[in-house]
Amino acid sequence: MKPTAFADELPKGIQRSRSLPDPALGALWDSIVLDERIKKQLLSQAVLNFTMRPKVDRSVIPLHGVILLVGPPGTGKTSLARGLAHRTAQAFPRSGFRLLEVEPHTLTSSAMGKTQRAVSELFSQSIAEAAALGPTVVLLDEVETLAADRSKMSLEANPVDIHRATDAVLVQLDLLAERFSNLLFLATSNFPEAVDSAFTSRCDLVLQVPLPDREACRRILSDCLTGLAKTYPAIGRLVDGSTIARAAEECVGLDGRAIRKTVANALAVDPETAMDPSRLSLEAIVFSARAAKTSRVGGLSRK
Ligand SMILES: Nc1ncnc2c1ncn2[C@@H]1O[C@H](COP(=O)(O)OP(=O)(O)O)[C@@H](O)[C@H]1O
Ligand SMILES: [Mg+2]
Structure with a gap:
């Protein structure tokens, strides 16, 4: 029936x-x-x-x-x-x-x-x-x-x-x-x-359900970058131990969705990277993560 x-x-x-x-x-x-x-x-x-x-x-x-x-x-x-x-x-x-x-x-x-x-x-x-x-x-x-x-x-x-x-x-x-x-x-x-x-x-x-801790941030970033590397193999270089640890450090305090968006923002850091995502850099991820945290604090303080 x-x-x-x-x-x-x-x-x-x-x-x-x-x-x-x-x-x-x-x-x-x-x-x-x-x-x-x-x-x-x-x-x-x-x-x-x-x-x-x-x-x-x-x-x-x-x-x-x-x-x-x-x-x-x-x-x-x-x-x-x-x-x-x-x-x-x-x-x-x-x-x-x-x-x-x-x-x-x-x-x-x-x-x-x-x-x-x-x-x-x-x-x-x-x-x-x-x-x-x-x-x-x-x-x-x-x-x-x-x-x-x-x-x-x-x-x-x-x-x-x-x-x-x-x-x-x-x-x-x-x-x-x-x-x-x-x-x-x-x-x-x-x-x-x-x-x-x-x-x-x-x-x-x-x-x-907590915010991701440092290790969880590293795993989320790693998942994100490994996924991107399937399309842009050069991005695989960022999944290296110390590089990703540095990026993860900056992401502590962000939620999982914001971490993935941080990577997206880092891909749009300048027109050259947006045209060729293989150029994605650690610096751009660090910059975007900081920006995400700053805007978050700003957003909260306005409430
Ligand atoms: N702990 C996490 N690990 C990996 N990705 C996460 C995590 N938390 C959130 N995300 C990402 O953020 C997206 C949105 O999550 P969602 O389930 O809608 O969160 P919520 O319902 O808590 O707002 C997910 O699809 C996922 O890509
Ligand atoms: Mg939800």
């Missing part, structure tokens, strides 16, 4: 639906440089959701089927969540796993009462329908939009509607946890302080 809601068009609030495993997501998981222990912990928690949870009563071990990744923007949370969905499905071959990606911004509407209804429908219909068909992972990216901290809302600035949307998310999470043990939510947030504490308390694991 084909799920009607997913046959042709995606229901409102669902940005993407795909079957798992998906090798492209495996590559994403591998591309995120992170302490292996953290990756293992994440994967184990997700796997446990599909092994133990269907078999053990919730009064014994109260799993809700929600994992929350928090950390600064650009640290790889969304990529990790997608990759984790793939790796989890891989642990259960031929089980028909699906990944649904929720787009919270399309649910929040300025019209009174609409957000709450959209949220309720998404969970009670679209997600429930998918979970009824087989093991399902749902990505709730930037979840603070959906489960905003009610205690921090002023009723003037934040319409009652958003307040109700948070209530609806919590109610629906409880209902779904009760009904489906083959359902796992992977939530991310750049602003954990903006997420409602009743949501956080439902999470089976809240994991901090």
Whole structure:
């Protein structure tokens, strides 16, 4: 039987639906440089959701089927969540796993009462329908939009509607946890302080994704430069030990996305390098990394 809601068009609030495993997501998981222990912990928690949870009563071990990744923007949370969905499905071959990606911004509407209804429908219909068909992972990216901290809302600035949307998310999470043990939510947030504490308390694991340390910076740069060297072999000279260590040193304090962008900026350091990327130099990377850090500090101090 084909799920009607997913046959042709995606229901409102669902940005993407795909079957798992998906090798492209495996590559994403591998591309995120992170302490292996953290990756293992994440994967184990997700796997446990599909092994133990269907078999053990919730009064014994109260799993809700929600994992929350928090950390600064650009640290790889969304990529990790997608990759984790793939790796989890891989642990259960031929089980028909699906990944649904929720787009919270399309649910929040300025019209009174609409957000709450959209949220309720998404969970009670679209997600429930998918979970009824087989093991399902749902990505709730930037979840603070959906489960905003009610205690921090002023009723003037934040319409009652958003307040109700948070209530609806919590109610629906409880209902779904009760009904489906083959359902796992992977939530991310750049602003954990903006997420409602009743949501956080439902999470089976809240994991901090840190900024990369010096060694992680080196590995991200190395991955980036090695990738470039496939097209521009001369860039391979920069992957040498002391050169890359020097560049990595300058990148400490930047997030993973900013490090990759630093390399892109270094390729655009002058028109000659932009015309011929083989000319990429260590100096240009150091210069761009410093510039990225300076603009970041400037950006923060303006807040
Ligand atoms: N730890 C990391 N290692 C390697 N690349 C990273 C890392 N963190 C971020 N990136 C890069 O930044 C991009 C954006 O990451 P993303 O998952 O969107 O971060 P977030 O959701 O935390 O903002 C990734 O595709 C990846 O290229
Ligand atoms: Mg993200």
